[in-house]
Amino acid sequence: xxxxxALISFVGTFLDNPFYYIFGSDxxxxxxxxxxxxxxxVSQLFSKFCYFMSVGLxxxxxxxxxxxxxxxxxxxxxxxxEDRKVGETDTISQSSLYYIIHQSVTFxxxxxxxxxxxxxTPVKKDGSSANSALKSAFSxxxxxxxxxxVRDDATSNSTTTSSTNKFFFDGKNAYVKYFNDYKVSExxxxxxxxxxxxxxxxxxxxxxxxxxxxxxSWEPSNSTKFGKLNQDSYVYNDLIPIVNTxxxxxxxxxxxxxxxxxxxxxxxxxxxxxxxxxxxEVRSNNILNASSLSLKLDNSGNLSxxxxxxxxxxxxxxxxxGTVYVNYSNQGSTVIPFSALDNLGGNK
Numbered sequence: 001x002x003x004x005x006a007l008i009s010f011v012g013t014f015l016d017n018p019f020y021y022i023f024g025s026d027x028x029x030x031x032x033x034x035x036x037x038x039x040x041x042v043s044q045l046f047s048k049f050c051y052f053m054s055v056g057l058x059x060x061x062x063x064x065x066x067x068x069x070x071x072x073x074x075x076x077x078x079x080x081x082e083d084r085k086v087g088e089t090d091t092i093s094q095s096s097l098y099y100i101i102h103q104s105v106t107f108x109x110x111x112x113x114x115x116x117x118x119x120x121t122p123v124k125k126d127g128s129s130a131n132s133a134l135k136s137a138f139s140x141x142x143x144x145x146x147x148x149x150v151r152d153d154a155t156s157n158s159t160t161t162s163s164t165n166k167f168f169f170d171g172k173n174a175y176v177k178y179f180n181d182y183k184v185s186e187x188x189x190x191x192x193x194x195x196x197x198x199x200x201x202x203x204x205x206x207x208x209x210x211x212x213x214x215x216x217s218w219e220p221s222n223s224t225k226f227g228k229l230n231q232d233s234y235v236y237n238d239l240i241p242i243v244n245t246x247x248x249x250x251x252x253x254x255x256x257x258x259x260x261x262x263x264x265x266x267x268x269x270x271x272x273x274x275x276x277x278x279x280x281e282v283r284s285n286n287i288l289n290a291s292s293l294s295l296k297l298d299n300s301g302n303l304s305x306x307x308x309x310x311x312x313x314x315x316x317x318x319x320x321x322g323t324v325y326v327n328y329s330n331q332g333s334t335v336i337p338f339s340a341l342d343n344l345g346g347n348k
Contacts, residue, residue: 018048027066035066046079050105077107085315098317134260134295135248137303142331143240145171148277149329152286154322167277168336169240173198175336176279195221196336197239239277243303246274251295259294259307267293275306276326286310287324303328 022045027035037045043060063080084101151164166177178193196209196218210221250270251260262270267290276287289312298304306326313319 018045030065033068033070035068037064037066042079046081049077049107050079073112074109076109079105081105085313085317096317098313131248131251131253131260133297133301134251134253137297137301138244138246138248141243141303141328143169143243145169145330145332145334146240146328147330147334148241149325149327150276151325151327152322153325154286154320156320157318160322165279167279168334169236169277170334170336172236173336174236174239174277239279241276242274246270254294257294259296262293262295264292267291285312285314286320286322289320290324302331 022037022041026038026041028038030036039060042064046061046064060082061079062082063078065076065078066074067076067078069075081103084103085098146169148167148169149164150167151162153162154160164179166179168175168177174197176195176197178191191211194211198207198209208221209218211217212219248260250266251262253260270293275293287308287310289310290308291311292309294307295303296305296307305328308324308326309322310324311319311321
């Protein structure tokens with residue numbers, strides 16, 4: 001709260017209340033004082049709780065238990081994610097090694113209403129003055145109006161593919177364009193793969209619109225691209241990257257490549273909700289298994305791109321590797337493509 005007792009939203013402080021979308025009806029009693037949360041909600045809650053713990057903790061837990069004490073307060077959360085199969089190649093014998101990882105996570109809820117928070121202090125390291133240009137780029141980054149292009153060049157079992165999503169943020173609404181090298185071109189708007197997010201009139205949260213070829217217009221949509229669970233919940237600041245909250249101290253400048261390379265200790269915490277839009281198109285396993293991240297500035301000292309490399313095995317021992325390129329453009333001047341705003345059906 002502010003000094004005049006006015007409420008500040010979680011969005012405005014870049015904090016998040018993981019229970020905002022969860023209600024009593026989402027739980028099922030499994031024993032005395034123990035409850036299970038439904039799959040759709042527990043997936044979101046689990047990702048919010050565990051995101052910064054490990055990039056391996058993701059997906060829908062196969063087991064979840066919420067325990068309450070005699071006073072009706074939560075006392076424990078327990079999750080078991082699905083077993084993970086990972087592999088690596090022995091560099092000496094050139095043989096493949098595989099592991100099955102079983103994980104469980106327990107959160108004990110203590111001192112409800114009495115906990116004091118020790119404020120964090122910024123990371124400092126020797127030679128950090130070399131990052132002054134990056135610090136300046138972060139501070140002037142304009143995420144309110146921006147165009148972000150995310151291209152994923154992926155190789156799986158010797159097959160290479162490339163897919164691209166382009167996100168237009170005009171300060172109020174968002175337009176998501178999907179295209180790839182084989183089917184849809186970047187210049188083709190209003191395709192079946194695109195969708196629009198507009199602010200509702202009654203409730204100032206996003207509502208999704210998909211393009212309907214039958215009517216030649218954008219119609220309210222419950223598409224899986226931006227599911228009903230997400231609609232009426234998010235506002236604009238929830239979905240844009242928050243680059244200006246990242247500390248330049250976490251990067252090391254490489255004079256050979258002119259890139260700022262993120263220190264690996266901070267990899268899982270930085271790239272997720274700070275450098276890319278919060279959309280499922282870029283929340284793929286590829287990015288979640290990132291092994292490195294580098295940033296590039298243009299000649300004017302503005303952040304121009306992020307380069308994310310990844311390499312991993314899935315549960316069926318298929319290998320995946322590649323690079324995700326995130327390009328930032330039209331900072332402060334992005335508009336939704338005009339033709340995408342034409343013929344908007346439903347609520348306007």
